[in-house]
Amino acid sequence: MFKKLFILFSSIFFALLIGEAIVRHYKLSPVMLDSHIVDSMYFDRNPNICYRMKPNSYNGLNKDGFRDNEFALTKLKDTIRIIMLGDSITFGVPADKEHTFAQLLEKNLKEKNQLAYDVMNLGIPGYNIVSEVELLKVFGIKYKPDIVILNFFWNDSDLYPYTYYDFFWDRDGTPAQKRWTQRYYSSTYLNLKRYFLRSHLFSLLLSALDKIKDTNNFELGKYKNRRIDNDSSLLDKKIAELNTLAIKHNFKLLICLHPVFDYDTAKAHSNYKKLKDIARQLNIAFIDLLPFYIRESADPRIFIENPKDTFHPNTKGHELIARILAEKLKELKWIEN
Numbered sequence: 001m002f003k004k005l006f007i008l009f010s011s012i013f014f015a016l017l018i019g020e021a022i023v024r025h026y027k028l029s030p031v032m033l034d035s036h037i038v039d040s041m042y043f044d045r046n047p048n049i050c051y052r053m054k055p056n057s058y059n060g061l062n063k064d065g066f067r068d069n070e071f072a073l074t075k076l077k078d079t080i081r082i083i084m085l086g087d088s089i090t091f092g093v094p095a096d097k098e099h100t101f102a103q104l105l106e107k108n109l110k111e112k113n114q115l116a117y118d119v120m121n122l123g124i125p126g127y128n129i130v131s132e133v134e135l136l137k138v139f140g141i142k143y144k145p146d147i148v149i150l151n152f153f154w155n156d157s158d159l160y161p162y163t164y165y166d167f168f169w170d171r172d173g174t175p176a177q178k179r180w181t182q183r184y185y186s187s188t189y190l191n192l193k194r195y196f197l198r199s200h201l202f203s204l205l206l207s208a209l210d211k212i213k214d215t216n217n218f219e220l221g222k223y224k225n226r227r228i229d230n231d232s233s234l235l236d237k238k239i240a241e242l243n244t245l246a247i248k249h250n251f252k253l254l255i256c257l258h259p260v261f262d263y264d265t266a267k268a269h270s271n272y273k274k275l276k277d278i279a280r281q282l283n284i285a286f287i288d289l290l291p292f293y294i295r296e297s298a299d300p301r302i303f304i305e306n307p308k309d310t311f312h313p314n315t316k317g318h319e320l321i322a323r324i325l326a327e328k329l330k331e332l333k334w335i336e337n
Helices: 002-025 035-040 101-112 129-143 175-184 188-197 200-208 234-249 270-282 290-296 315-331
Strands: 031-034 041-043 051-053 079-085 116-121 147-152 163-167 218-227 252-257 285-288
Touching: 002 200, 079 101, 079 129, 101 116, 101 315, 129 147, 129 234, 147 234, 234 252, 234 270, 252 270, 252 315, 270 285, 285 315, 290 315
Parallel strands: 079 116, 079 147, 147 252, 252 285
Antiparallel strands: 031 218, 041 051, 163 218
């Protein structure tokens, strides 16, 4: 009797295991979008912007969803306005808002110069160069910046590189929403988490039974098994577009390259060299932060909060970035000495 039950349950287990493998391999199951994405972000109708932060969804966000004080459209006389573009590094993970390099740069400039300075932080976690340039075009330009600083990390030239998704409900299945879902599901960590903690077969069975509902925990979608190829010339195109905007709207453009904090053991990513070459060709000012970090300390661990997070600088790192940017702006004679 025991042997028969063992064979029965073993057969069911292996059948479910094979079913799960088939569903995962052929990408048949609905996609689950975690609540922290749904709760803190909304999908923009502009597919190049993709998504924005919801106001008040994160500590220190203003009414426009940026990690800064409220923005004033009117620029006061004798004010130099600087716009920061970037991803989560510029946004300031894991630093407090007051200790992000955008806030610290503004404080530094106000204390040491007679002109007024307004540094606007438009950094959004997860953004790539497409979203950053588009955000400047549709949102930032109206603030008439004098200087725009593009904060570049090595993966900012990547497209959101997974597959397109079709959501079961047409009410919000915008191209922007699909594109962000691609980006979210390219995360190795989250894929592993779903692999071990969630059953795709179970989700497929639920969808087949037409029992999918909105909940506080996830939204569900269904994808096409279609891959998007990265455009090798994307970086060239977007930097050229940004340079054209600078000429058209009469602002100065600076590119700031942020390193990975493994510089004691690994070489810099090739995208940094590529970006420098593009900047030189277009005569765009740039600054590579890596030599300054190395000069400050041969041990990169003093600049990070979490040893496993080699992307985001801690408060000490933000202070260093703000100081270096101030020195660079003075060197370029874009601000007072």
